Amino acid sequence: MDDVLLYGNESEESDKPPSCKPRPVRPWRVAVVANVRGEGTIPGSGPEDAGAEFDKMETIQAIQAAIQSDGHHTVFIPADINLPNNLRDVVPDICFNISEGLGGDGREAQAPALFEMMHIPYTASRVTANAIALDKTLTKRIWRDCGLPVAPFQEFSTGYEQIDPTLRYPMFVKPAREGTGMGMGTQSICYNSRQLRERVHWIIQKYNQPALVEEYLSGREFTVGILGRTDAAGFSLHPEYYQSDGFHRMPVLEVDNDNSITPGVYGHDAKTLVVGEAGVPDFICPAHISASFSRTLQNLAIRGHQAVGALDVSRIDFRCDGEGKPFLLEINSLPGLSPGFSDLCVIANAESVSYRDLILEILYLGASRFGLVEKAIDNQPEIEISLPMPGVKSHRTARVQSRQSLSLRARTQLR
Numbered sequence: 001m002d003d004v005l006l007y008g009n010e011s012e013e014s015d016k017p018p019s020c021k022p023r024p025v026r027p028w029r030v031a032v033v034a035n036v037r038g039e040g041t042i043p044g045s046g047p048e049d050a051g052a053e054f055d056k057m058e059t060i061q062a063i064q065a066a067i068q069s070d071g072h073h074t075v076f077i078p079a080d081i082n083l084p085n086n087l088r089d090v091v092p093d094i095c096f097n098i099s100e101g102l103g104g105d106g107r108e109a110q111a112p113a114l115f116e117m118m119h120i121p122y123t124a125s126r127v128t129a130n131a132i133a134l135d136k137t138l139t140k141r142i143w144r145d146c147g148l149p150v151a152p153f154q155e156f157s158t159g160y161e162q163i164d165p166t167l168r169y170p171m172f173v174k175p176a177r178e179g180t181g182m183g184m185g186t187q188s189i190c191y192n193s194r195q196l197r198e199r200v201h202w203i204i205q206k207y208n209q210p211a212l213v214e215e216y217l218s219g220r221e222f223t224v225g226i227l228g229r230t231d232a233a234g235f236s237l238h239p240e241y242y243q244s245d246g247f248h249r250m251p252v253l254e255v256d257n258d259n260s261i262t263p264g265v266y267g268h269d270a271k272t273l274v275v276g277e278a279g280v281p282d283f284i285c286p287a288h289i290s291a292s293f294s295r296t297l298q299n300l301a302i303r304g305h306q307a308v309g310a311l312d313v314s315r316i317d318f319r320c321d322g323e324g325k326p327f328l329l330e331i332n333s334l335p336g337l338s339p340g341f342s343d344l345c346v347i348a349n350a351e352s353v354s355y356r357d358l359i360l361e362i363l364y365l366g367a368s369r370f371g372l373v374e375k376a377i378d379n380q381p382e383i384e385i386s387l388p389m390p391g392v393k394s395h396r397t398a399r400v401q402s403r404q405s406l407s408l409r410a411r412t413q414l415r
């Protein structure tokens with residue numbers, strides 16, 4: 001428990017009449033589980049940018065403040081090797097998970113796997129989706145199989161494999177399982193086999209993992225935030241966010257890399273700059289694109305999110321080819337939540353969704369999957385049940401809408 005920071009806000013349960021909004025039965029003890037920069041060690045001998053995706057303490061505190069403002073108690077637990085013991089000590093009702101994990105091929109799935117093993121509810125995607133999303137090659141194979149547009153690609157494990165003769169230069173080389181633009185910059189664009197081999201070997205050696213080679217997409221770059229699930233409105237503090245399919249279509253963000261420190265590439269150096277600093281890309285949200293193109297990107301993003309089994313929240317990156325055709329690059333099943341900085345927060349801000357609302361939506365959607373939220377009556381369409389009618393042989397259908405039946409449904413069907 002030594003390195004667990006407590007930010008308690010014990011408050012009395014209110015005796016207000018039931019609200020039409022979904023409500024937890026009581027205030028929750030929420031553990032924000034994260035890896036924080038500069039705290040803890042990463043096992044093994046990683047590259048110097050290992051842990052670049054880790055969060056700042058201010059991000060954890062901002063998430064805690066948002067959750068506490070809804071009446072819950074919060075605690076920060078580092079996602080390190082002491083996580084199992086600390087979870088046992090804290091006994092959270094739910095974990096708000098933003099942990100990147102510590103090394104290995106499925107590190108973003110480490111904490112969720114532990115939550116599952118310990119039967120602790122948690123937010124956002126589950127184990128398999130987090131592991132798949134971290135693996136860009138695997139993600140692209142699934143998307144290709146689903147008929148979603150991805151740039152032609154090849155994965156290199158040794159660097160000595162024969163280069164697929166159908167791939168066209170220039171090609172783009174990146175680590176298969178990193179984020180935050182790690183290992184990516186203008187040198188990632190290769191114009192011939194000599195450059196390609198060199199870069200592939202550099203990635204394999206430096207990041208100790210396969211290199212993913214894709215055809216270079218020279219067009220505009222967009223990123224699309226996803227929030228929701230088919231039954232999201234029933235558990236949301238803002239049911240008006242969600243369309244009939246249960247998803248909230250956030251405005252498309254364009255990342256214009258023309259004047260960035262890494263021109264043409266939203267690489268690691270560009271990702272560490274704050275708006276206003278020299279060399280930062282231009283962020284345009286909503287992007288200056290037609291309504292129909294925006295809709296196309298949003299719908300492709302939802303299909304990409306569903307194809308890998310992501311849940312409740314994600315961010316999907318796109319790049320267009322020279323003709324303006326969009327291709328899915330990758331999915332971030334644990335998108336950055338650094339207020340005012342991370343792409344998803346910039347997107348939410350552009351549509352006047354406050355940071356607090358964004359965090360609480362993710363929390364409520366996660367909690368509802370474990371029956372921690374009583375479904376809102378207002379947001380619930382009538383449901384049909386079959387009842388045996390006395391004296392009648394056949395079953396009759398009755399329409400019911402009672403708090404008791406709805407909350408029971410929430411508890412039993414949404415795990």
Ligand SMILES: Nc1ncnc2c1ncn2[C@@H]1O[C@H](COP(=O)(O)OP(=O)(O)OP(=O)(O)O)[C@@H](O)[C@H]1O
Nearest residue numbers: 172178179180181182214215216217265266317330
């Ligand atoms: N095939 C490609 N063609 C052109 N540019 C590419 C391609 N793949 C990646 N890029 C550039 O590199 C950037 C980072 O790539 P990608 O999104 O795959 O990595 P990431 O590090 O996982 O990003 P994130 O920080 O979003 O997790 C992209 O935003 C884009 O600018």
Ligand SMILES: [Mg+2]
Nearest residue numbers: 181317329330
């Ligand atoms: Mg990306």
